[in-house]
Amino acid sequence: MIISKDLFLLGDQDYLRLPNKDEKRPAMIRPVVKSPRSETTTVHFPCLITDHRPLPVHLAFRGLTVSAGTRQILRDVDGLVRPGQLLAVLGPSGCGKTTLLNCLSGRLKLDSGQILLNRDSLCKRWKRRMCYVLQQDIFFADLTLRQTLEFTARLRLPDTMSHSQKMQYVDHIIDVLELTSCQDTIIGDYIKRGLSGGEKKRANIACELLTNPSLMLLDEPTSGLDSHSAYSLMSILKRYAFSEGKTVVVTLHQPSSQIFHLCDKLLLLCGGESAYYGDTSKVVDFFSNVGFTIKPHYNPADFILEQVKGPTETRQKIVAAAKEARKNKDYPVELQNQDCPYILDKYGDPPGRPVASPYPNLDQDTLNSVDPEVRRLWLDTHSHASSSVSSETSDSDCYFTWPTSFWTQFKVLSQRNFLEAKPRMLSKLNWVQTIGLGLLAGLLWFQLERREEALHDIQGWMFFSTTYWMLFAHFGALSSFPPEREVINKERQSGAYRLSAYYLAKMVGELPLTVTLPAVYHLISYPMLGFHSPVVFITLLGFLLLNTIVAQSVGFFIGAACMDMQVSITISALYTLATQLFGGYLATNIPPWLTWMRYTSMVHYAYQNMQIVEFSEGQPINCSLQSKFEVCRNSKHISASVILEAQGAHLPLWANTLVLLAFLVVFRVLGYIVLRYFRTPK
Numbered sequence: 129m130i131i132s133k134d135l136f137l138l139g140d141q142d143y144l145r146l147p148n149k150d151e152k153r154p155a156m157i158r159p160v161v162k163s164p165r166s167e168t169t170t171v172h173f174p175c176l177i178t179d180h181r182p183l184p185v186h187l188a189f190r191g192l193t194v195s196a197g198t199r200q201i202l203r204d205v206d207g208l209v210r211p212g213q214l215l216a217v218l219g220p221s222g223c224g225k226t227t228l229l230n231c232l233s234g235r236l237k238l239d240s241g242q243i244l245l246n247r248d249s250l251c252k253r254w255k256r257r258m259c260y261v262l263q264q265d266i267f268f269a270d271l272t273l274r275q276t277l278e279f280t281a282r283l284r285l286p287d288t289m290s291h292s293q294k295m296q297y298v299d300h301i302i303d304v305l306e307l308t309s310c311q312d313t314i315i316g317d318y319i320k321r322g323l324s325g326g327e328k329k330r331a332n333i334a335c336e337l338l339t340n341p342s343l344m345l346l347d348e349p350t351s352g353l354d355s356h357s358a359y360s361l362m363s364i365l366k367r368y369a370f371s372e373g374k375t376v377v378v379t380l381h382q383p384s385s386q387i388f389h390l391c392d393k394l395l396l397l398c399g400g401e402s403a404y405y406g407d408t409s410k411v412v413d414f415f416s417n418v419g420f421t422i423k424p425h426y427n428p429a430d431f432i433l434e435q436v437k438g439p440t441e442t443r444q445k446i447v448a449a450a451k452e453a454r455k456n457k458d459y460p461v462e463l464q465n466q467d468c469p470y471i472l473d474k475y476g477d478p479p480g481r482p483v484a485s486p487y488p489n490l491d492q493d494t495l496n497s498v499d500p501e502v503r504r505l506w507l508d509t510h511s512h513a514s515s516s517v518s519s520e521t522s523d524s525d526c527y528f529t530w531p532t533s534f535w536t537q538f539k540v541l542s543q544r545n546f547l548e549a550k551p552r553m554l555s556k557l558n559w560v561q562t563i564g565l566g567l568l569a570g571l572l573w574f575q576l577e578r579r580e581e582a583l584h585d586i587q588g589w590m591f592f593s594t595t596y597w598m599l600f601a602h603f604g605a606l607s608s609f610p611p612e613r614e615v616i617n618k619e620r621q622s623g624a625y626r627l628s629a630y631y632l633a634k635m636v637g638e639l640p641l642t643v644t645l646p647a648v649y650h651l652i653s654y655p656m657l658g659f660h661s662p663v664v665f666i667t668l669l670g671f672l673l674l675n676t677i678v679a680q681s682v683g684f685f686i687g688a689a690c691m692d693m694q695v696s697i698t699i700s701a702l703y704t705l706a707t708q709l710f711g712g713y714l715a716t717n718i719p720p721w722l723t724w725m726r727y728t729s730m731v732h733y734a735y736q737n738m739q740i741v742e743f744s745e746g747q748p749i750n751c752s753l754q755s756k757f758e759v760c761r762n763s764k765h766i767s768a769s770v771i772l773e774a775q776g777a778h779l780p781l782w783a784n785t786l787v788l789l790a791f792l793v794v795f796r797v798l799g800y801i802v803l804r805y806f807r808t809p810k
């Protein structure tokens with residue numbers, strides 16, 4: 129990835145930002161010093177987001193402690209980052225950097241400690257104002273970069289923006305992150321080649337920037353990038369944070385000295401404990417005070433990382449010094465003083481109550497040491513929170529609304545599902561398989577006579593068709609959930625859409641693809657059998673498709689319920705084999721104590737219905753000379769009811785159809801319940 133110097137223009141005020149018409153620029157944001165170059169190339173972007181006013185966020189976290197089982201992953205970690213600042217979380221691998229971001233994003237429960245944004249505790253409304261760029265780049269592999277960004281914009285930008293405004297914004301983001309040349313390349317995965325690692329990383333950030341967040345959490349955004357690309361990316365973030373008043377927290381693994389000096393604040397972690405928190409520029413002094421002096425021309429990041437990776441005594445000494453430093457005067461008072469109401473519970477004051485002083489319990493000296501901007505922000509947020517409490521919600525929970533309506537989400541997700549599933553479901557291989565199988569079945573059962581001798585063959589075609597498409601749809605659905613689970617979880621965690629909209633869209637978006645191949649198979653094979661009734665042709669097709677959709681529903685349910693693919697394949701194999709055995713074709717003399725199993729077989733109902741239609745609506749089946757049917761003594765033809773009775777099947781057409789529909793509804797609802805209550809993204 130090459131990000132040219134022109135990208136630094138990103139920092140220019142109107143470049144990335146979507147200002148509100150009458151939005152006042154927050155007073156605390158420092159004026160941007162425009163470079164001469166930026167003057168000439170600044171893109172003045174139109175006012176787009178009208179109901180998503182970026183609120184500067186002052187993030188404070190204190191005493192964060194998190195455990196996994198008996199092991200403490202984070203222990204008493206503090207930090208503070210103001211709007212326009214970039215906080216770098218540094219530390220050796222496994223020190224808890226990702227865990228800290230997971231806590232700050234609200235994805236991980238704390239054992240103890242506080243996370244406050246302005247003066248609010250972390251809640252859904254705040255989550256809407258933050259973005260979390262994960263270490264892994266999780267996307268749908270078959271969509272192009274542009275499609276991915278367009279769908280994200282249509283889902284996550286508010287309905288108040290028109291479609292063309294959203295697309296303009298996508299163009300802008302693509303331009304800003306220099307993704308124009310690869311916008312029509314598929315994202316790709318380890319099988320299909322697509323975007324490069326650096327492009328994927330920028331695509332990941334682009335998706336998150338689309339929402340114009342106030343707080344950005346980025347987990348190792350520079351990993352996998354060459355040093356120039358990494359520096360350019362970090363410069364973008366730095367200037368973006370500075371010019372837009374965004375609060376940025378970024379974890380870094382082994383930053384170059386250039387990147388290191390871009391960061392305003394530094395939180396150094398060592399075995400889950402804080403080894404330094406403060407200004408980046410002061411960390412070298414801190415270390416030399418502890419007794420570790422950096423050599424000239426040495427990268428300070430490398431130096432401090434080497435120290436915290438050193439012997440146990442060294443690490444203990446640094447952590448102890450960091451604890452001691454908390455008592456220093458220049459340590460933020462918000463993190464130091466337990467009485468500081470800045471980090472008091474949001475609802476400590478009743479809504480609407482006039483705010484006399486944000487710091488009633490502090491003495492004048494301490495009060496003076498609080499950053500005036502912090503005080504202002506506290507008051508701003510206080511009035512904001514109070515008004516939102518009184519106008520938007522009656523209880524103390526944070527109110528939050530979806531960015532788009534259910535209908536918009538459903539529409540966009542259906543289209544995305546269709547596009548994403550098309551190459552998978554209608555691959556060349558599937559077409560060859562379907563046409564080949566249709567021809568093979570047609571040739572095998574070619575021009576069957578309507579005679580008792582051919583009865584078994586006619587039933588054989590029906591049973592083969594229903595079971596084959598059942599297996600195809602079932603295993604297709606089974607394998608469709610796990611790969612997209614990560615994308616869906618990521619999007620659900622960021623509050624992009626309702627699960628119900630996703631689920632309904634998945635059902636509807638894939639429906640045309642689900643029915644295409646069985647319909648083609650039926651179109652080829654059925655006429656080759658020598659049967660020509662259009663009514664029977666269409667009715668049989670209807671039951672074949674219904675059976676396919678039911679099988680897909682069962683597949684969705686098992687795929688959603690089982691986290692382990694091996695387990696879901698085993699359960700599916702057992703169920704589909706039992707379904708075939710009890711379908712009514714392979715075994716007709718089922719032991720009485722096992723007959724109930726027939727009613728759990730979805731194929732059974734579709735197969736019975738196909739026989740009812742074919743043998744009652746199609747041409748009659750003639751008796752053979754030595755017929756096994758009693759009825760042939762007095763009649764030349766064998767009726768549908770006689771054929772079905774011989775198999776012990778008694779349900780009429782409507783009852784079989786009703787049971788199939790019940791299968792469909794029950795398994796779809798069960799799939800939703802599993803996703804809603806048992807597969808909540810953590």
Ligand SMILES: Nc1ncnc2c1ncn2[C@@H]1O[C@H](COP(=O)(O)OP(=O)(O)OP(=O)(O)O)[C@@H](O)[C@H]1O
Pocket residue numbers: 196197201219220221222223224225226227228381
């Ligand atoms: N759910 C968990 N159960 C047990 N241990 C865990 C769990 N999650 C994280 N850990 C452990 O906590 C430690 C910190 O993990 P984390 O992913 O936060 O590290 P990191 O600093 O981000 O590492 P890296 O730089 O390699 O990504 C690791 O030792 C990890 O094995």
